[in-house]
Amino acid sequence: MVKKSLIALGALLVLFPTMAFAEDPSAATLNMGLNALWIMVAGVLVLLMQGGFILLETGSTRMKNAGHVAGKTIFTVGLCSLIYWAVGYGLSFGTEASEGLNKFIGIGNFLFDPSISAGDGENYPSTIFFVFQLAFAAVSLSIAWGGFAERAKLSSYFIYTILFSSVVYPVIAHWIWGGGWLAADGSQDYAGSTVVHLTGAMGALAATILLKPRIGKYNKDGSANQIAGHNQVFSALSVLLLWVGWFGFNAGSALSVGDGFFGYVAFNTQLGAAGGAVAAMLISWMFSGKADIPTTLNGALAGLVAITASCAYVEPWAAVVIGLIAGVLVYFSAKFFEKIRVDDPISAMSVHGAAGVWGTLANGIFATEELAGKVGVGKAGLLYGSGGEQLWVQFESVVVCGAYAFAASFVLLWIMKKVMGFRVTEEQEIIGLDLSEHGSYGYPEHLKKTGTSSM
Known part of the structure; x- marks a missing residue:
């Protein structure tokens, strides 16, 4: 114990030199410093996931839209930060509402x-908690962009970012994480399978329904054409970046160093992701005769999304099962959405929606009494003696939150469509958003100007 304390103190003195002049740093101060350091690192990991989203959407769509994808992601993360600072954070975690209003x-x-x-008795500074939560809001927003891909006006990204960051996401975050009515019911969503992923996916679903499919996606007889992304290497690298960032996402949600419980959360996260990747490749191989790479990549992400709600509540074997089922589910879900003519270029509804629902429901089956008690939220799942009580709470969460996110997004986007237009013209879509919205290609060497010669 003494050795561990000395090591921790040494690390803090290196990272926070001013503490060297403190006469008597207390155990509480040391604990707060370690917590703050870990949450800050986790928040940075989550923010870096935006690099993964840039590569994922770019790799999954056509080259003529690559620069647009990259630029609008940076722009919308910046705008989301301002809106979340001004409004969203207060709606999620503000404490000045009356007891009745605070439920909602x-x-x-x-x-x-x-x-x-940090003030006396606080486990970490509020500034760091804000940065961490902001990174989550930005991830949910980037998920929603999957439904906008390759056909939405840049102005629609601007307006929807403002609305999503102030009207859609904060409400659901408050219900489950901010002391709202679902939190009071014991809803278990450790790091956001519902709050972050399902919310973003419902925004994507509303957008793609209103935008309608991309030109050339469907034939007159209803059959679908494959519009292949231009770079599978980008897509694979994106999954690796997101996978690494997910350790900040899930393990960072422990919000403390404490007894090292965040390591258990990270352990389950890795198992869930692994199960999803393996199951997706095997199921695609079995049904199509080929081990499809995009399906495998989506399987890894689906496993990560599914384990996000349950990583702190389940035993390792259950984490594997949750990931395996997510990998199978994402394959059939993508086929289903394509069949009903929902054009989803990055499979946001399958990876983040279907897997998010499954991951949240999985707590109602696999959560153990010991882990539910340790986290301090909800009860054990169906396999551990609670009957269907926790499963019902989980079902209630996905239905209510999914319905609200979809309905709010659909109404807001419908108004935008009527007032300002939502989709680019056919000509703009054909030439690509790089040129039509920004005046240059994401790969400039492919743009040859009249009267110039290539080197």
């Missing part, structure tokens, strides 16, 4: 103006 929405902390350091 938070009030307070608008234009968030935090103290410069």
Whole structure:
């Protein structure tokens, strides 16, 4: 114990030199410093997942839209940050609402103006918690962009970012994480299978329904054409970046170093992702005769999405099962959406929607009494003696949150469509959003100007 304390103190003195001059750093101060460091690192990992989303959407779509994908991602993360600071964080975690109103929405902390350091008795500074939660909101927003891909106006990204970051995401975050009514019911969503992933997927679903399919996706007889992405290497690299970032996503949600429980969460996260990748490749191989690479990549992401809700509540064998089922589910879900003419270029509805629903429901089956008690939320699942009580709470969560995210997004996007237009013209879509919205290609060497010669 003494050895561990000395090692921790040494690390803090290196990372926070000013502490060397403190006369008597308390155990509480050391604990707060370690917590703050871990949450900050986790928040950075989650923010870096935006690089994964850039590569995922770019690799899964056509080259003529590559620069647009990259640029709008950076732009919308910036805008989301401002809106979340001004409004979204207060609606998610504000504490000034009356007891009755607080069940549905938070009030307070608008234009968030935090103290410069942690106060007495706090486990971490509020500034770091804000950065961590902001990164989650930005991820949910980037998931929604899957339904906009290759056919939405740049102005629609601008308006929907404002609305999503202030009207859609914060409400659901408050219900489950901010002390709202689903939190009171014991809804178990450790790191956001519902709050982050299902919410983003429902935004994507609303968008792709209103935008309608891309030109050339479907034939007159209803059969689908494959519109292949232009770079599978980008897509594979994106999955690796997202996979690594997910350790910040899930393990960071422990919000403390404590007894090292975040390591158990990370352990289950890896098992869930592995199960998803393996199952997706095998199922695609079995049904199509080929081990499809995009399906395998989606399987890994589906496993990660599914284990996100349950990583702190289940035993390792259950994490594997959850990942395996997610990998199978994502394959058939993608086929289903294509059949009903929902054009989803990056499979957002399958990877984040279907897998998000499954991951949330899985807690109602596999959560153990010991782990539910340790986290302090909800009860054990069906296999551990609670009957169907926790499963019902989980079902309630996905239905209510999914319905709200879809309905709110659909109404807001429908109004946008009527007022300002939503989709680019046919000509703009054909030449690509790089040229039509930005005036240059994402790969500039492919643009040959009249009167110039190539080198």
